[in-house]
Amino acid sequence: MKVKFLLIIGFCLSLSIRGFAQSTAQLLQKSMIALGNWEKVDHFEYTTKRMNLDKWQGYDFSNPLPEKDSFYLSFDLKGNRFLHHTQNHYPGGYLFDTYRLGRDTTYYVYDGIGSRTGKDLLNLGSSSFNNRKNALLNNFPYFILKQLLTEIKDEPVLTEENDLIISRKTPTGTEEYRFDKNTFLLKRISKIQGQDTLVQRFDNYSSSNGLMIAQKSSLERNGNLIYSDSLASFKYNKGIDNNVFDFPLGYKPVTEQTPKLSAKMLVKDVYLIENVDGDRNVLFVNMGTYIVLTEAPLSSATARSILEVIHTTLPDIPVKYVHLSHFHNDHIAGIAEMVKEGATIVCAESMKQPVIEMISNTDNTLYKTGKVNFSVFNNQKVLQDEQKKLEFYEIPNSHAKGMSFLYLPQEKLIYQGDLLSLPADSYLTPAIAVTREFSEFLHQKKIAFTEIIAHHGLALIPKNTFDEVINMH
Ligand SMILES: [Zn+2]
Structure with a gap:
């Protein structure tokens, strides 16, 4: 009798749990x-x-x-x-x-x-x-x-x-x-x-x-x-x-610091902006009547902060060209903002498609208003006026298809993204595959340089530091 009663109670409980479930x-x-x-x-x-x-x-x-x-x-x-x-x-x-x-x-x-x-x-x-x-x-x-x-x-x-x-x-x-x-x-x-x-x-x-x-x-x-x-x-x-x-x-x-961005003149008409969003560096060159900028990192907000520094440094000179080293999103996600300013995109032809996709993901009205201009190239492109010469080289490499870098022959400077990256504290480790490919390419093309400017980490890398990481094993 008692057992039966308990069973009934148990049955009622299980029913109510089912209900509450x-x-x-x-x-x-x-x-x-x-x-x-x-x-x-x-x-x-x-x-x-x-x-x-x-x-x-x-x-x-x-x-x-x-x-x-x-x-x-x-x-x-x-x-x-x-x-x-x-x-x-x-x-x-x-x-x-x-x-x-x-x-x-x-x-x-x-x-x-x-x-x-x-x-x-x-x-x-x-x-x-x-x-x-x-x-x-x-x-x-x-x-x-x-x-x-x-x-x-x-x-x-x-x-x-x-x-x-x-x-x-x-x-x-x-x-x-x-x-x-x-x-x-x-x-x-x-x-x-x-x-x-x-x-x-x-x-x-x-x-x-x-x-x-x-x-x-x-x-x-x-x-x-x-x-x-x-x-x-x-x-x-x-x-x-x-x-x-x-x-x-x-x-x-x-501790992490977010210093106010500013431009530093490396040599006449060549400016560096360091510590963009922590560990990034971009370069801009004054060609007299226009500016050439390298990279459009991370986001529209980052791109705007870069453009503000440029306009404060060189008021009234338009950014006419932006060079994108490769299609990785951390290097191009701010490109729509540069395009809105009227900049033409300089990049290897084979990376045009991802750049188009990035722009339409960010602001798909830009195409409708006909604002997007490309100046694509294969192998090499030169931008030149009476004062300055800029050379862009597409480089066969294992990091990203359509990678290219900027070379300033008069200044013997190279600006590159992801071919060579060193920590800001100059701690050195052996060169990885893509850095060795970069070194071989520079030898093969007989490109003479004294310093390499890097997008990530340490901004200015002297030639002897580059040689040191290449020789490390
Ligand atoms: Zn990359």
């Missing part, structure tokens, strides 16, 4: 329970093999190839510390070996091999600590759902075939969370932010000592795959070596 909070709690007892996790270590596919950073824009990268994360939740280490490869022999360290509620970044930012230990302060911490935890469904649970109101749970769906409006757009109807595991998050649709997927869940973890995860933007991760290892509460969170030895603490 239709509320968002209940679904999120169920999904979190399905993931296992993450509450008991003090610390964990997680590594993936990451496949990156970014057409704006590949060798050939029309045929992007995947890069095999690595993603390591050690997280001490209890001690509020993390170390995130990534190894990213880019064409031409580039390896970005980046450590992101969070400790003492401060966020630090350093370069493990020193080829990019040398021996700087960059202190990014406490304001970015939480942002980075949350971004890292957002690789894991449990932490995503935990956060979501604190934000949801009473959005309804929708059902579609085998999925349960929570969708909600955010200040910047909409978000949709999809769960498997049978397992309650989070499958997919779609976020519409302005013009962009981001889709994060979690697949092939398996149990690791009682916690469910996705073996495969990926991110897509507007239907294009950005990366896909394959789980390499995951362990928790097994201890993390304390020195993982130590500061690296031999590094110099630095």
Whole structure:
């Protein structure tokens, strides 16, 4: 009799839970329970093999190839510390070996091999600590759902075939969370932010000592795959070596500075703007009645800040030409702003297509108003007046198809992007493939120079420093 009564109570309870399962909070709690007892996790270590596919950073824009990268994360939740280490490869022999360290509620970044930012230990302060911490935890469904649970109101749970769906409006757009109807595991998050649709997927869940973890995860933007991760290892509460969170030895603490941009005259009529958005440098040349500028980095805002410096330095002289060294987005994303000023784009013919795509992505009215002018070339182009001579050389290379650089024969100066990059602190590492290709090309063409100006990092590289990295092995 007693047993029967309890069974009836149990039956009624299970019915009511079924009913409540239709509320968002209940679904999120169920999904979190399905993931296992993450509450008991003090610390964990997680590594993936990451496949990156970014057409704006590949060798050939029309045929992007995947890069095999690595993603390591050690997280001490209890001690509020993390170390995130990534190894990213880019064409031409580039390896970005980046450590992101969070400790003492401060966020630090350093370069493990020193080829990019040398021996700087960059202190990014406490304001970015939480942002980075949350971004890292957002690789894991449990932490995503935990956060979501604190934000949801009473959005309804929708059902579609085998999925349960929570969708909600955010200040910047909409978000949709999809769960498997049978397992309650989070499958997919779609976020519409302005013009962009981001889709994060979690697949092939398996149990690791009682916690469910996705073996495969990926991110897509507007239907294009950005990366896909394959789980390499995951362990928790097994201890993390304390020195993982130590500061690296031999590094110099630095804080990020954003000095006001200014132009420095290198030789008559040739000006350098250093530290554009931190580690970039651009050159502009006064040809008397017009200006020639190199590169249009990062964004329209960055481009405007460069143009402002030029107009303050040389008022009333128009920027007539902008040379783009190669199609990578960090070198051309500000080009629409230069075009609006009436500048003609100088670049190798084979990179015209990505530049057109970048301009139409930024401001598709520019073509309709007929403002976009190109002066494309193959192999070599010369711009000359009575005073000055500028030579542009297209260079066969392994970093980006259609790469070219600027040579000023009278001044014996070269300006280039991504053929040679050294850290601003002058820490030297052996030349990578694309830098060796550059050196060979200069020899072959008998191009005499005393200094090379670089887009990234150290702005002025004397010839003997260049020789030194070429001779290092
Ligand atoms: Zn590049």
